[in-house]
Structure formats: C-alpha cells, structure tokens
Amino acid sequence: MQAPTNVRHFPSRPSPLGPAAVLATLPERAPAALVWEACGAAGLIEGLYDRKGSVDPRRLAELLTAVDARGDNGVTLSVLVQAASALPVLAAGAPADGPVREALGRVRSGTQTLALAATDSAAAGSDLAGLQTEVVIGPDEIVLRGGKRWITTACTAPWFLVLARHRPGRHFTSFTWVLVPADAPGVRVTPADTDLLTGAATGHVEFTDVRLTPDHVVGRPGRGMVAFAQHMGTERLAGALWAVALTSRVLTDTQERLTRRHVDGLPLWHNSSVRQRYAACLVQVRQLHALCDGLGDRIARHQDLAAAALLKSAVGLVVDPVLAVCAQLQGADGLSRDGAQRVRSEAAVFGIGGGVTELVLDTVADHAQSILAELRA
Numbered sequence: 001m002q003a004p005t006n007v008r009h010f011p012s013r014p015s016p017l018g019p020a021a022v023l024a025t026l027p028e029r030a031p032a033a034l035v036w037e038a039c040g041a042a043g044l045i046e047g048l049y050d051r052k053g054s055v056d057p058r059r060l061a062e063l064l065t066a067v068d069a070r071g072d073n074g075v076t077l078s079v080l081v082q083a084a085s086a087l088p089v090l091a092a093g094a095p096a097d098g099p100v101r102e103a104l105g106r107v108r109s110g111t112q113t114l115a116l117a118a119t120d121s122a123a124a125g126s127d128l129a130g131l132q133t134e135v136v137i138g139p140d141e142i143v144l145r146g147g148k149r150w151i152t153t154a155c156t157a158p159w160f161l162v163l164a165r166h167r168p169g170r171h172f173t174s175f176t177w178v179l180v181p182a183d184a185p186g187v188r189v190t191p192a193d194t195d196l197l198t199g200a201a202t203g204h205v206e207f208t209d210v211r212l213t214p215d216h217v218v219g220r221p222g223r224g225m226v227a228f229a230q231h232m233g234t235e236r237l238a239g240a241l242w243a244v245a246l247t248s249r250v251l252t253d254t255q256e257r258l259t260r261r262h263v264d265g266l267p268l269w270h271n272s273s274v275r276q277r278y279a280a281c282l283v284q285v286r287q288l289h290a291l292c293d294g295l296g297d298r299i300a301r302h303q304d305l306a307a308a309a310l311l312k313s314a315v316g317l318v319v320d321p322v323l324a325v326c327a328q329l330q331g332a333d334g335l336s337r338d339g340a341q342r343v344r345s346e347a348a349v350f351g352i353g354g355g356v357t358e359l360v361l362d363t364v365a366d367h368a369q370s371i372l373a374e375l376r377a
Helices: 018-023 032-041 057-068 073-092 099-109 224-260 272-302 305-329 331-335 340-351 357-366 368-376
Strands: 114-117 134-137 142-151 159-165 175-181 187-191 203-212
Touching (some): 057 073, 057 272, 073 224, 073 340, 099 175, 114 142, 142 159, 159 224, 224 340, 305 331
C-alpha cells in the first residue's frame, strides 16, 4: 500500500504574518484539519523545528497561544499533539523515501493530519510498557493487531502513528512505531463517547490483521519506546505553554465579567476578597510562565526529562485551582455553553494526558537532590 504522492514543500521559516494573523482568516468554528492546513500552508508548522528536529519554544508558544485564542480546546489539543509529539516522532524515524517520508511531507505541509496512537486498549494509559497491540514484522509484510483508546484526531486523520510491541516482555526494546493508513483494511475507528473537547475528534481504534508493507515501520524495530521518551518532554513543554495561554485567556474573561457585574453600586472587581483570590491566580500563572521560560530550551533542545517532569507537575498543580476560582467568580455565567465551568472540565486533560500528575510528581521526587542543588547554586 502506497501513501499519496505530490507532496508540497514549504519554507522552513514561518509566515511573516504570524500565527494570529494567519488564523484570523479562518471561520470562527474552523475544524482542526482546517486550522492545521492553514498553519502548514503558511509555513508555521515547518517553522517550529530547527535542522536537528528540535522545537523552538517561542514559536511553539506563539502558535499555541494563537490557536487557543479561538476558544476551541479540542482543536488546540489536536494541534498540540501533532506538533509536539506525532510529527517529531515521525520525522525522527522517516527514511529518505517511501510511505513514511511521503506522509511526513504531507503532515508538515498541512495537507494531511496525523493521529498519535499510543494509549492502548489493554493497559492503563500510564503503563505503556504493558500495551498489547502487536506487530509481526516479516520480510514481505507486517501484520498489526490490537486497539488504541482515547486517540486525539482519530476520527479525521488519514494516518495513525501506532506504538506496538514486536516481541513479548516489558523491556523498552520490545516496541516499534508503525505508520498505518486510516483506510487500510482491518482499521476500525469509533468516536469516543464524550461531549468534551469535541474539536479533537477523539476516538478509539481497532486493528484487525492490518497488513502493510515493511516500509511502514517507522525507525528501527525496538526503538519505539526510546523515540517516544526522547520527545515526551516536548509534549510536556507544549502542554505547559498551552496551559499559560488558556488560563490567561480565562483570567482575562473573568476580570472583564467582574468589572461589569455590580453589587451595591460597585463592580465586583472592587471587592477586596475577590481581588485577592484573583491576584493569587495571577501569581500562579505568572510562576508557570516563568518556569516555561526557564526550562523551555533545556527541554526542547537537550531532552531534559527531569525538567519536563517538573514543568508537567507545575501544570497539574496550577491549572485546575486557577480555573476553579475563575469558574466560581463568574457565578452563573460560568455555567454557560462555553463558560469557565466547561473550560475547567475540558482542562482536566492537563492532569491526565502526558502522565498523571501524581505519577509525574514521583519523578520530580527522584530528582530532588539535583533540583535542590540548582536552587542553592
């Protein structure tokens, strides 16, 4: 099975207009695929990476902030997973030619999207080494069997980047990435049963004896978990950058609402208790922003997984408390269709995706001595 041809190529530098100007040309409720296409056509996707494939944290922050400003958290999640996880893993394992290289060109250009299929149907999301999706690699074909759950962009992407085991055991060398066309015989996609993050087109995927040519293997067999670990930090950095953008957006909206609502003739914004609670949220988000600035290059360019764990933990400790305060301060308005209560529900993904906060805090504790040494330096 061959991937589509006629790949378009775009400049390595992003559009001089910037992400906000590029996205301003789209309809208000543009789906994730259209947002991705616009970013690709403007060179914004290719412009995220240097020649070594590392993400530029500042460009990534600018892109995610512009996408988040549109107010569809599902769309932002789709863009984030592709830009920070799926594309870097695909690029790292792409050969000089063949279907993987063809798909890489199309996804980078924005003409197609890519779904990262790691979370397995047979194991907890935090236990990737326990996944049961398997690939049998032969000289003339590969055969994929298993299932993946809660996959972002699953219902719309023409490609799946699937993490599968090629031999038994939990050793990190037992896993391999496979690029699977969504229309291949044996692929079945079911939309996830949720009303949250609908713009992410999340779904569950089953692979029943999916047969492909061996050139659909991404990278060397046995390097799947290593490649994933190398780029996990970038996804955690992207999550933190989005967290800053989202909480800042909700805080801005909350302040505007507080200035419009009056009690005894005075805006709620003048109430001392309200101001103090709001200000505490500002401090937390500003601290998270500072962590992003301080750790961004270490994570993106040097794959510092300890720094990534520290940043991911900070996101888990900041986002929900801040959004909870905003939702309460907005009162009944927070219960509206796109109000702060819904945003808070969708933002639960920050404490789950990319590692449950409690488990990531364990990793931070493992590096306590080095973190303390930096603080004392």
